[in-house]
Amino acid sequence: MLAYLIRQSRTVLITATVASVIAGGCSVLLVTQINAALTAPDHAARTALAVRFAVIAVAAALAHTVSSVLFERLSIRAQAHLRRFIADKTIATSFRQLEEIGGPRVQSALSEHSASVASFFVNVPVILVNAIIVLGGLAYLAWLSWPVFLAALVVIGLGSLGYHLAHLKAIRHLDVAAREQDTLFDHFRSLIEGAKELRLHAAKRARFADHVLGRSIDVVRSERERGMSVFLAASGWGSFLIYAFIGLVLFVLVGDAPDSARVMTGFALIFIYLMAPLEGLLLSLPRANLARVSARRIEAITSALADAGEAATAESPRAFQRLALHGVTHRYFHEGLDDLFTLGPVNLTFAPGQLVFLVGGNGSGKTTLAKLLVGLYEPESGEIVLDGQPVESRDRYRQTFSAIFSDFHLFDRLLDAATGDLDEQGNRLLKKLQLHHKVQVQGGAFTTRALSQGQRKRLALVVAYLEDRPFLVFDEWAADQDPLFKDVFYRELLPELKALGKTVLVISHDDRYFDLADTLIRMESGQIVAVEDCTAHAPRQRDEAPLDVAS
Structure with a gap:
């Protein structure tokens, strides 16, 4: 050195x-x-x-x-x-x-x-x-x-x-x-x-x-x-x-x-x-x-800190027609089991305008699956296919997603917004999320981040809106919200994102809202045990073909 x-x-x-x-x-x-x-x-x-x-x-x-x-x-x-x-x-x-x-x-x-x-x-x-x-x-x-x-x-x-x-x-x-x-x-x-x-x-x-x-x-x-x-x-x-x-x-x-x-x-x-x-x-x-x-x-x-071997891409995220996981698996050490935990094989398909709920008990592998989906983890076997092509550039693939995980980090600046009228759009969203009386966007930055966890999650949602990615992932986002705003999130914001053609994956325990999903994916011990088409009210078991809303 x-x-x-x-x-x-x-x-x-x-x-x-x-x-x-x-x-x-x-x-x-x-x-x-x-x-x-x-x-x-x-x-x-x-x-x-x-x-x-x-x-x-x-x-x-x-x-x-x-x-x-x-x-x-x-x-x-x-x-x-x-x-x-x-x-x-x-x-x-x-x-x-x-x-x-x-x-x-x-x-x-x-x-x-x-x-x-x-x-x-x-x-x-x-x-x-x-x-x-x-x-x-x-x-x-x-x-x-x-x-x-x-x-x-x-x-x-x-x-x-x-x-x-x-x-x-x-x-x-x-x-x-x-x-x-x-x-x-x-x-x-x-x-x-x-x-x-x-x-x-x-x-x-x-x-x-x-x-x-x-x-x-x-x-x-x-x-x-x-x-x-x-x-x-x-x-x-x-x-x-x-x-x-x-x-x-x-x-x-x-x-x-x-x-x-x-x-x-x-x-x-x-x-x-x-x-x-x-x-x-x-x-x-x-x-x-x-x-x-x-x-x-x-x-x-x-x-x-080995280099992942990929050059960062500055390309704007592009819309997709079909995203599929074919036989994807991942292993990691599970502290509760004191042993290696195997996730998968996972076979899933996602399409634009699809609202998907991912549910299951604690430790069932929901967050790990979400990290695999967005490209933070690399599959140990199987492949991810985007519009018929296997994913080769993982960094380019990750630009498809905006995600708010339970351990999210909120930057003080809006670093990844695509438009020039950033302050105006940000403040409009803050008003929509009932935060305009506590925080503003000035010069592309939040005036404060000294808020409650639920309010900070709403700020993270503002960032996700401004990033304008085709696929959004929410990991227990509503867990820290009051009952009133939780209802706003499930019954107003999620349908609105779906209407904009966004694919939305929601990890949730709020079973009272499961009927709002187009697809309900249930997980147990790292395995997908059921994929339910809620629009048809017909459950699909894990040994059936994966649901493809686009078809």
């Missing part, structure tokens, strides 16, 4: 890296100029050194500014690019795969993990500049004294070994924290969506706060604490080696060697100057590793 982001901004990254190298190199040159000025033989030499010092200082400041600005922009762009990448992968994957992965994991990738990866680009200039300063300082030590330089290499070797061992242990803790982070986002969602239930049950609220949400927060905290503590312990090991190195130089390696004053002066300057870059380097590396952990989590999540 990091390599992918680097490729996306290669030119800017190279420029920023060069600027960081220049800034680090100039910083080392400043130390050499200071050491040279301290031991300069006369005023003229110090004047020349002052000019060089000023030029190098200006160059260092400019390079550091350019590097910081470019890397900050890279960080912001990287996060935006990551979020777009994850969002595109989420949109492109099949609905079934998205259900299996779960929304909290995707949300975690979009927020926490993408921010962590983006922070890598903020740490890069710190790492580069400090690394250049440290390497340049060591090179200057080599120029001053080979014994000092060789001792420094031993110290670096020991420090690197300790850091590598610490890194392996710390990454394990950070990986656990990253995985738990996905679960934590699910609990955050429960904190908001379950607000009513939590406030109505004090014991439940306490257990959720302490043993569910609190435990998950503590796991993320403790694992990150352990991981970062190991990194910081490795940093302390590095500091100890530095002090040991100083003692070795002062009391063993330099001693009474020739030109010891110049070596000691240079060494003192380098030591004082390198302490801050070394500390910054040791602190930045763990954060860079944390970005790597987040990058791996994003890779794992986006790899699971």
Whole structure:
């Protein structure tokens, strides 16, 4: 993932890296100029050194500014690019795969993990500049004294070994924290969506706060604490080696060697100057590793979001004459049965101007059948045939439908309306659905969505009307409506849609309205047990030919 982001901004990254190298190199040159000025033989030499010092200082400041600005922009762009990448992968994957992965994991990738990866680009200039300063300082030590330089290499070797061992242990803790982070986002969602239930049950609220949400927060905290503590312990090991190195130089390696004053002066300057870059380097590396952990989590999540292999279509939905399901089956895990649940084989035919009721007990497979029908699930066997042609482009096929499922989502904007006078049509429909006194459509958006569930379903119905698709599916739509408006829905709105030539499938338990249907489909345990032609008042069993109202 990091390599992918680097490729996306290669030119800017190279420029920023060069600027960081220049800034680090100039910083080392400043130390050499200071050491040279301290031991300069006369005023003229110090004047020349002052000019060089000023030029190098200006160059260092400019390079550091350019590097910081470019890397900050890279960080912001990287996060935006990551979020777009994850969002595109989420949109492109099949609905079934998205259900299996779960929304909290995707949300975690979009927020926490993408921010962590983006922070890598903020740490890069710190790492580069400090690394250049440290390497340049060591090179200057080599120029001053080979014994000092060789001792420094031993110290670096020991420090690197300790850091590598610490890194392996710390990454394990950070990986656990990253995985738990996905679960934590699910609990955050429960904190908001379950607000009513939590406030109505004090014991439940306490257990959720302490043993569910609190435990998950503590796991993320403790694992990150352990991981970062190991990194910081490795940093302390590095500091100890530095002090040991100083003692070795002062009391063993330099001693009474020739030109010891110049070596000691240079060494003192380098030591004082390198302490801050070394500390910054040791602190930045763990954060860079944390970005790597987040990058791996994003890779794992986006790899699971496999592309459905279909390009989105912008074609307007077209009317159809016949839609048939031939031997369609689907299997999924049923929690109540603790086993695989098989839906089908299903044989059904739909035609324009047909009002169909789908009825059956809870868990009989009604909603799953509706998701198969509209193309959200792909049949495991059998085929869907539209106007005599098997469906090949599932995305194009899905544009035939508007659906309001029981777990529907209401966007704040009317994103898929086909006409230009959107506000006028929307407000006319709101008046028809008795919502005009609470909400309006302005600039293609609802003025509010803070309504009851039943009223929000009416807003969703407005959207379905404006989409003007030939086939509409309502999954227990009337369940949250008051008796008066429930009667309006069944006796006025559904017949009106039928008169417009729409095919309407209604999943319902309201048996008092079943006589309004043209066709009544009964389901039990994933099987269609009866298809009744209500217009002829003659039941048709599942072993008979499927009903075709068009014929």
